[in-house]
Amino acid sequence: MAYYQYAARDMLGKLKRGKVQAENRQDALDKLQRQQLIVFELRELNRILHKELSFGKRVKKKEFIIFLRQLSTLIEAGVPLVEATGLLQEQTKDKFLKDTLKNVRTDLIEGIRFSDAVEKHPKIFPELFVNMIRAGEASGELDDVLNKMAVYYEKQYDMRQKVITALSYPVLVALVALSICIALLVIIFPQFTGMFASMDAELPAYTAFILLLSEGMQKYWYLGVLCLLLFVVFYRVIISQPKGKLFMDSIKLKIPVFGSFYQKAILARMTRTMSSLLESSVPILDALRISSRILQNNVMDKVMKDCYETVEKGDSLAGPMEAHWAFPPMITQMIRVGEKTGSLDSLLDRAANFYEQELDYAAERLKSLLEPVLILVLSIMVGSIVTAVILPMFSLYENLQY
The missing domain is CATH 1.20.81.30 (Type II secretion system (T2SS), domain F)
Known part of the structure; x- marks a missing residue:
């Protein structure tokens, strides 16, 4: 989006000057004409100097x-x-x-x-x-x-909160598990280093490995931070490129368990938006253009743009969707039936209700599935470190018996 400075006159001949945000020059002219302004001067402003700075000015x-x-x-x-x-x-x-x-x-x-x-x-x-x-x-x-x-x-707000709640739980548990493991390796495990050194016995291979890992984390912790920063920078570079963003969005949709949940959220938002627009008599081309912008996924956005071109030529909206794996057969069939019967808005509303209910069920299933899995993973991670401390104890006990 760019900013254009304009000079125009209203229907009463009063001079108007100001700025308008638009995708291109023609879009700026269209917006001003809708305000019943007669434009006689329009020029694009420098994108960097006139970039809008919000400084957190957002309405909740x-x-x-x-x-x-x-x-x-x-x-x-x-x-x-x-x-x-x-x-x-x-x-x-x-x-x-x-x-x-x-x-x-x-x-x-x-x-x-x-x-x-x-x-x-x-x-x-x-x-x-x-x-x-x-x-x-x-x-x-x-x-x-x-x-x-x-x-x-x-x-949309309720659906967003459900998505955040469903995804925040596993992220939180994963962060807690990682924090506990780091604390055990960096703070707790080194307390036993002196005892291991005083033992007149060879340490088990597993304990020696954990000891080496603990020492490495204490001495070279900055390398871990550097790797994390490099990963973040590398990820940002990838998603800044159109092909890279398309690739990452494709992966998001294909991730086991999470991919299906993410797909349902996008489909619910898309069908609800299109249904609301069409029900209010917004032209279908405008509905497709607006809906594609709120998907926040380049894979599905690309399909919606193909749908726009298809409908513009007079063909079926469902065609590009049927040819793409990201759109399930149910929704394409409902759209095709809606086009034939002239009730596309009502069928999209039904599809939106269906996917919103599916999202509720998926959130509950995701939570019930991940809770025992994450607890098991956390137990294994902590137990493996505790085992590394206990194993030498058995060796010491056996040496004392002999």
Whole structure:
């Protein structure tokens, strides 16, 4: 995304100057024209000098959902949009959201459409939201669209929390296991080194290996830190390249157990987004373009772009999906049936409900499966180090008997 500086006049001939964020020059012109501006000067700003710095200025997902729910309730109750925005601006505690709503309200007073006003603030109002609002304005059902958006983002938030909860448990246990093993090798095991040296017996090979590992970790710990940093840098370099990012995203989908869970989360987000957009009368090409941007996986994003080109040519949406392993037959069949019957939005809604339920079941199964496995791994790791201490004791005991 680049920034473009413009000079234009509104329908009353008033001069307007400012910046607009867009993918290219034509996209910038389209956005300004939707604001009913006649552009006579437009130039791209330096990408580095004019890069937007947020310094942590982000509205929390929960705050955004509360805002949507309250705005939907106010509009449904018949409160004018300008007054509703002003009320929410006064009561919100988030300073960034408060300042943004103040700017949106000013634009509304000047006669700018709500969709065009929120489009100026992409850090708070995503493209999906802007397009849904634009569709609601065109159909005269803004209150209904706002309610749907509140429900949509609530479901997305809940699903994200479930994914985080399911994946954080094994990561936490793995970190605890690693920390315990390092503590045993670096702090506890060296306490027995003097005792081993005083023993008039040859140490078992396994104990000698653990002793060598312990000494190496104490003397050359910085090499471990260096290897970790190199791994992080190497990973960042790989994912910064399109082919590397595509390769890593493909691996994420193919990892045993976790890959299936990750795939269900993406499919649930994709079907829910497309269903919401199509139900609000957003054109299917726009729905495909917006949906592909929220997938956060280059493998599936590439398929969605192929679907866009296929639909643009007048062919079936399901074609590219059927030819790719990342999309299960169930979803492609539902899409094909939806295209034939003209009920694609409702069938995508059913698919979204199905994958959201599957995600719930998968999260529970993942937790129940990993809990005993991780406890077993932790026991083996700790037990192997304790065994290295006990083995010489048996040798000493046998020598004393003789």
